Amino acid sequence: MLIKRLRESGLFVIIQILCLSYSLFVLVPVLWSSISSFRSSIEFFTNPFGLPSTWKYQNFVYAWNQGNVGIYFRNSVFITAVCVTIIILLSAMASFALSRLKFRGRITVLFLFISGLFVPAALLLLPLFLMLQDLHVLGSYVGLIPVYVAYSFPFTVFVLVPFFNVIPQDLEEAAFLDGASYYQVFWKVMIPLAKPGLIVATIFNIFGIWNEFVLGYVLISKKSLKTLPLGLADILMKQHYTADYGKLFAAIFIALAPVAIFYVIFQRKLTGRLLEGAIKE
């Protein structure tokens, strides 16, 4: 019995050590780069790992203004807000139709959306580029927004349809019997009841659009239109020549901070049941 208990507590210690090591593996790079955003560019060579000798907050001012990070940030907020609003509205309408309405071709259309999960945008860069060029919207938001919206549908519909599926038929019928129109049923019955699904879909899409890189990289070339990931990549590729690390890490931190704040707020939702619900088979 004693031996067993000793073995149990030994196991406990080992488990804790493993978990802590993995946590360090995750946290140290994030903390190091956050702290480094206060380091002067010279100190990156003299003292890359310790705390900065002087906390150089000017890195942020410099990155925000001269490094255009301010513009990138505003662009990202704008693009994310516009795209996610459109994505959620249109996907909710489509998922409602695909889940609750009865019409010929329903299964085909559902299949069409879901098969989009297997159409990687990264393989369609060439036709998309040519298509937007033909439409004269290459390099503008008029071209970028519909592309972002379109490539978010498969995942969003995939998440939302099961949530609409489980809304009891009785509620819908009851509403119809009370004389509600389809539009009223959608707004007053379906949307409130599918809210957990809509929240999951919104959170995922916010992260998705905020972080999107590949499509933007090909479709947007003007500096004034770049979003944070595009701008950050720009600074990153140029640092080979300038070695202005202070500015670069300040830019990294500015990109990282909103995600971290958002994560801390929604962490319970994300690690809790909602995420499980969204993806669980």
Add this chain to the structure above:
Amino acid sequence: MNLLGTIGFSAGMQSKQQQRRVLKKTRSPIRVVVFFLAPALIVYLAFVAYPVVKIFRLCLFRWRGITRGTQEFIGFGNFVKLIHDPVFWRAFVNNVVLFLFVVVVSVCVALFFAYIIARRIKGSMFYRATWLFPNMLGDVIVASIWLFIYHPTIGMLNYFLSLIGIDIGATPWLGQSSTALIAVTIPMIWKFAGLYIILFLAAIQEIPQSFLDAARIDGATRWQEFFHVILPLIRPTIAVAIVFLMWNSFSVIFTYVKLLTEGGPYRSTEVLPTYIYQVGFKYHEFGYGSAISVATFIFIFALAALVLRMLMERLMRGEKGF
């Protein structure tokens, strides 16, 4: 329920038309279907379906000149070229190796950690929150951070190795062919393993305690419990998790390779999406680039067809989403 009671009461005085609409389950009016479905469907067809069709046409042409140059129909000529292109095969193999390595390591690491914190050990909430965090960071941020971890002189990796006594000088992890491909995979694992842990953990905790008790009573060791009880039961979750990585793996892989190595050194980290990008936008061979895309499509769609059926069944069973 209050709501239902009220409505049940009022059900007696409904009009005939309303009665038919509900009870006979007729088709929905076409204008309603169009109103709800058309906006999403039109955008989707225009920007996802149309480019797919277009790429199957593009791949049959040879292009001359910058983007809008003259096009010449050459049939399957691009595919003949592709079969004899060593860089394509290099990119293909690298792509497969990279993907498999990321998936296998992430799944194994995630299964391990999900299993050991499944019994609500001290601090498991903290661990979960910490481990999922990198998954929320954008690929560009993760790549930027890791570019500096791998930095030969000011990088944390070499510093850490020298601290534990392995002093191998200023190793350029991303700059030498022997280590570059593996070095590109680590940031992806760093990012994705956390999500897998959360998903697997949820699946493990869903297993009825009675199953595990039964195994215990039958004298199963922890090892047996894991491989013979838990693993078979959470297999569907693992499958879905892999699919979700597969779905955006090309974008992810493109981002990391582009930012960390640009496909180098000597194409040792060249992958399909970066090669397509190069052929299309650097060499302006849109036809050949499209042919590489199409070949990749056919390859993944063969795999996807299997999974797609499973996903469709899930949506059509009307199964509960959570």
